[in-house]
Amino acid sequence: MDRQITASTCCYCGVGCGVLIEHDGERILGVSGDPAHPANFGKLCSKGSTLHLTGDLTARALYPELRLGKGLARSRTDWDTALDHAANVFAQTITEHGPDSVAFYISGQLLTEDYYAFNKLARALVGTNNIDSNSRLCMSSAVVGYKRSLGADAPPCNYEDLELSDCVMIVGSNMAYAHPILFRRLEEAKSRRPQMKVIVIDPRRTDTCDLADLHLAILPGTDVALFHGILHLLLWEDWIDRDFIKAHTEGLAELKKLVRDYTPTMVSQLCGISVEQLQQCAEWVGTSPSFLSLWCMGLNQSTAGSAKNSALINLHLATGQIGRPGAGPFSLTGQPNAMGGRETGSLSNLLPGHREAANAEHRAQVATYWGVDQLPENAGLTAIELFEQMRSGKIKALWIACTNPAQSMPDQTAVREALQACPFVVLQEAFHTTETAAFADLLLPAASWGEKDGTVTNSERRISHVRRAIGAPGEARSDWAITVDFAQRLEKHLRPGATSLFAFETPAQVFDEYKQLTRGRDLDLSGISHELIDQLGPQQWPFPTGAREGTARLYLDGVFPTASGRAQFVTDPYRAAKEQRDARFPLTLITGRLRDQWHGMSRTGTAAQLFGHVSEAVLSLHPDELRRHRLQPGDLINLKSRRGAVILPVSSDDSVRPGQAFLPMHWGDRFLKGGVNTLTLPAFDPLSKQPELKHSGVRLEPVNLPWQLFALIEGDVQQHLETLRPLCEAFSYASLSLAGRERPALLIRAASATAPEPQLLRDIDQCLGLNDGPVLAYDDPRRSIGKRVRIENSRITAIRLAGETLAQHWLQSLWLEGRADEQLRRWLLAPLSAPPGNTGAPASDSKTLCNCMNVSQNAVCAGISRGLDLQGLKQELGCGTQCGSCVPEIKRLLAATAQPVAVTS
Template identity: 40%
Template sequence: MSFPVIPISSPASSSTVKTTCPYCGVGCGVKATPRGHAQPDIAGDETHPSNFGRLCVKGSALGETVGLDGRLLQPKLRDKESGAMHAVPWSDAIGVVANGFKRIIDEHGPDAVALYVSGQLLTEDYYVANKLMKGYVGSANIDTNSRLCMSSSVAGHKRAFGEDIVPVNYEDLELADLVVLVGSNTAWCHPILFQRIVKMKEKRPEMKIVVIDPRYTATCEMADLHLPLKSGTDVHLFNGLLAFLAEHDTTDAAFVDAHTSGFDAALAATDGFDLAQTARACKIDAHELLEFYRLFARTERVVTVYSQGVNQSSAGTDKVNSIINCHLVTGRIGKPGMGPFSFTGQPNAMGGREVGGLANMLAAHLELDNAEHRELVQTFWESPSIATRPGLKAVDLFNAIEAGRVKAVWIMGTNPVVSLPDGEQAKRALDRCELVVSSDIIERTDTNAFAHVLLPALGWGEKDGTVTNSERRISRQRAFLPAPGEARADWRIICDVARRMGYAGFDFRNVHEIFDEHARLSAHRNDEDRIARAFNLDGLTGMDSARYDALAPIQWPVTDAAANGTERLFGDHRYRHADGRAHFIATPPRLPVNAIDDDYPLVLNTGRVRDQWHTMTRTGKSAKLAGHIGEAFIDMHPQDALACGVREGELARVSSRWGSMVARVQHGGGMSRGSVFVPIHWNDQVASDARVGAVVNPVVDPVSGEPEFKHTPVAVEKFHVSWHGFALSRATPLLDDVTYWTRIQGAQFVRYELAGRKHFEGSDDHRAWARAMLDVDDPHADWLEYEDRSAGVYRAVHVVNDRIEACVFLSERPELPARTWLSTLFAKDELDEEDRIGLLLGQPVGKGVDTGPTVCSCFGVGRNTICSAIREQGLKTAAEITSCLKAGGNCGSCVPELKKLIVETEMARLSTV
């Protein structure tokens, strides 16, 4: 049997190694070249079919994130008396975990322990974790943070197709004549795929892009039509589309009759479609809704992309099925350029699904509630037991921990105190848990503060295995850096614990042996009618280490009949339900469980920003990525802000029935009345009180168990402070007297945005406070300062040997000097006279230029630079900006912002004419 291979280099050498990006589900190929103690060189892999050499700004900045600062490098145990963590040998740590889990299982049964894992794990890690819990512990209490982002898609696929199958591929985005993006800020969250769509639209202007999203996002800048539907009304909209297609006879009746079931019930659930009624329910202009319905009806090649805006809902599974219903009724599935397409959020969310990483699944796409499937897996594993019922899904798991039903939890590669809804509940749960184990690469996280055992895992660049992206493409993640300290691969840690617990079946010597077992299980009895499934890696079984190392990206299923993988599925109309048909699912529309009221009159939506990832333990290290958006924010409509008594630039508190957080108000221009948006990334390690998970509604979808991250009733009120400020310092300042702070990584310094309630009486008070915060105890230190009592302004600079060491700027108002030009002073070996004057004036003098906030992170181009070029050179297009400044010329994720700046600059010019 032949295997697809690519040339690779040895991870131990300084040659370039081909690997895979660890961020979103696009699964971009990366070329990494180690440079000794310097940052590795990172480039896109031109041969990888997901990205063909392009990388977004996060991928391009990966070299800045692999340093060992903050790394967990030794196993640690928490001292019961002092509460301090202390390093121990691996044998001791493994013993504590194994003995603790075994004792609790013996005393309370297998359901008293749990694993909570992550889409950051490689497939091989996921596989052995699932095998340990379901086949040896005998409990299905293993769930994953992927529950929080794509489990509604899994449930929707299984209801419609009989198996969790994504039928399309990335090429279909380019072949489509209509791309519908639902609940997806693709330009920011999946920028490489968005650029593929945009490039194709440039070649074929007749191609249409429709964005369905409550917010006007960067993605909308490229859209032909934006439908700003009311949060939670997606099912209304797609039920309306289903009824419209049926009413106007634009269905594929032959396909529906021959290959589907349940259409009549699904149509009945649309409840007498009325365009005007649907438009009112969705708060969309009826003419624009009709335009979309007609466009969908007359366009054969349609791909409907959906992401977290659909999945993260108490009706997420119904939203997924309402979309799939519209593709089934038109027969637009299984053919090039058409089909429903779930964009996954994490690099290996799909791989986790393949191995049964969710609490309600078995490995190899087998069903936990099917006795024949359970027998197959147990026999293959030769395991002493097999889980017989679904385990606890993420939110339920942490409720069970708090209630004491689950007494030990092992958390791997995730930060649930930040990422789960009702984050304070997660804190209470872990605080009461008898044994909390955390495998992580970072020592200090919000979650690790509650751990009794810390186990150092390998990070990206050090790990070896496979991941599967959103189009079912398996790619190799290869190590190009040595394991630091005593860190170990997750699969090895899990196997060590399993063996110490006395379990056989975990004697893997290397990672390729795990992959081979995973592949063999996928093929085991896969030719039998009641057990057959699309997921099949039979063509990848039997690889030796060399062939595994050289494995080229390939899409499953991989069989003798499809030795080079399978581009798309369902072209043969073979679905995985017992009747061989695809199933329409009736989706009666229902609104979110918790409605707004007088106490909580606004709807909170959460999501990502362009240049950060999850809880920032990786991207937070990069100065390049920090330049775009440095602080958490509350984006809201100006009229809502006025009603709440808050102004743009001021701090405000967002509160719900579950908790609160504080961030700065902005008017980004994309919010409709009644809605606010807060990003998910900030946590207690980088901000004083910006953890939005503490606010989020914990209600979940009854089918998928996915939480409602897109609809939490909230109130917004002013957060009162006496002063605002910021500090830039080469050392970490002391923040004991600071009410509000956010940490932002810079190049050769750290920046802190600050605010406080302390009242300063005069310059001596200011000076004493500033010197204490910056830890300047030398009375003869070179200390420059300026104070304007009438304006409530104070500035101070600490200089050592003519080089700036730190500076602090304070004001009674939030308006403060620009930070960008100040950051350039930290790159200088010594300050000149103009620099010193500028520091006291609060603005650059002479040759100093303030480039403004970063817009293009790839090339470090600021807003002021771009706007000046637009004005002075008469630039009219994003391409002209790229030609002039390079901005937008790499990943393209800033192109929507460039287009917006062109419009804003022209409007500003016209207003002065």
């Protein structure tokens, strides 16, 4: 094979890692970190290092599909028919109901060129500000925080600051899971400089906390009170920079009046921490030579998200810790190009070049540049508002691109009702398997990672060139090209005979037009081009025309892009989260990330090995909560909020406090019946309009579901998932996941109060290939128990247990080991179903601890029992030597098995 290497970027989080794609021109064969890329210097996390294993073609959208009426199935069509139909529907809708009757909901995973094309389409051609992005769910509170406090949406820091800082505060971020490459960098810096202080503020004790010198396990949503309490102590102890405050800020006098009341005792009670912890935190912040803060969704996804962001930035302004190495407020971006979206104006309140849609002068500037008379004045709908208006019938046509609102939006019952109610839904997407795809009247296949060309901006304002390695499969096309093609067709209806606004033939042309809208602005990137990045490497903005290198840090001169040139202290009081614990809903549900999954699992959900560490949705509860509810680990419960309910198992986890529960945010309806966001609430911050996805009021209710089902099928897991998932609707509880590496398989766990109709089991068996062939079977109709195992070439290839499932974990182990011995035959034909040699309980030590090197927890524990330390485990097993994400868990196992030292007198 003609193996080639193409340098590009990772498509997951906002770290913006460089990757080297190995391919033969037609297929992607492997991926490795790019040693020359300044974001990661060759390192990749467990997700990035498995990119070549994702994107299963059976999950990909390969050709346009059109539904000609609600309730009908979509059928394959060609691009001309698809886009002509879309242009006709949009044009007719705009003519009859006005431009604000249509909307666009796009994504932080799009490239900058894609974003710009959509913005020009919505604002210049359609004439609506109804264009919002899933970044509204991610970074919009950080945007407001930066703009209110510093004057512009511009993170001032650089990744090098993680290594240079003397005190690093991580707030509302399990950085070890969400941004692992940056966390490894911080980890290495602390190992070189142990005197560096690391403070982690998080209601849960996460893997990130293992690096912390101080963990403040505050009560959910109390961040503003905490920051005000820290500022109270900074002022009291005179740990502030008076010269900086006097020369470069304004508004402290008013803020002083507010924080005077946030005494240590009051803050201790509000936040659920000790006075001593608060004082220690304030001392390190106030006395360290440099202070850096890092934050993510724990601050942003809140009804007080904007206040939290500004209250944190207040600490930097009070101490003068901004505009120099190792210091500053540094938001960690959730998506690969959420920054690029903000730059191009892809939130409903923004315009390209960090302009405001509500600002008449800004609108005039952009309209003149685009060559149109005017831009729309009406305020655009933000994400939550958009789906509310769609549900009420005001939005008649919606174009969704590269995002999955039927999984990611809160209050999923309402969101799915809105999608169902909308007369025309277009989905421009790489994967036809997403939850949103079922609602699409028109599905347009988009190119994905490794198949498209453009740019992205990472968390440190660094622009990278995303390069295409192979062509897109089937008839899939690049997002910017789809958008431009549609816009040109829509122009014939809305601007007949006029010169096209969309005369683009390459993504470089799109970028070159867009960058001129940044000239002279705070983010000036007029000096950047695709070619320049290819020559000099990824560059940080601002990078004006004539520059020779990007700008590593902002505000070094203490001048801020505000009307006065001064940074602003923002005075917002603490306001509690929308839903507090009460008698009806006595638990606070916290959502967060898993180590090896990403967002809605559209991509990671196609790679079986990424399920090895955590294989299914489980609710984590403190052991005291389990005892209080008389539950055992593995028991099924009905988790209810004010909006919906989902059935799932519980686990014992002392990393969460009593009164709280934790559930990973990734599990949508495709993998867990109902999905996590059936529970979350749509209440949003009044300024950023970002919803409070992080915490909701919930309660546990017992369920009695004695009839259980377990199924496993090797082979085409995406096809099996597509055919078997609808059949699981008949069960009260259904969880689907993948397993294996060389031989991936789909796993199903389900439960109901009573046995289903026999035909349903026959249909499931048909999908599993268990109705004929080399199948061992046992049935006990009186007890509604049935067992089926397919054995081919002395290996298990399919399993179905119905009625009770005690043997599921034993059988799964046999499948993984590739054997089917005589014990299996004896067990199958026995009247009792208990597996040989054990109770059939899940073996937690069999999970994959290190995904990179395929090392199980069992192997690590065996190594520890032989006396191996961390270095020994790395050398012998290879675990922890690649991305390092497993190291905190290995350290905990080492600590748990450490022998007490004998003390003699």
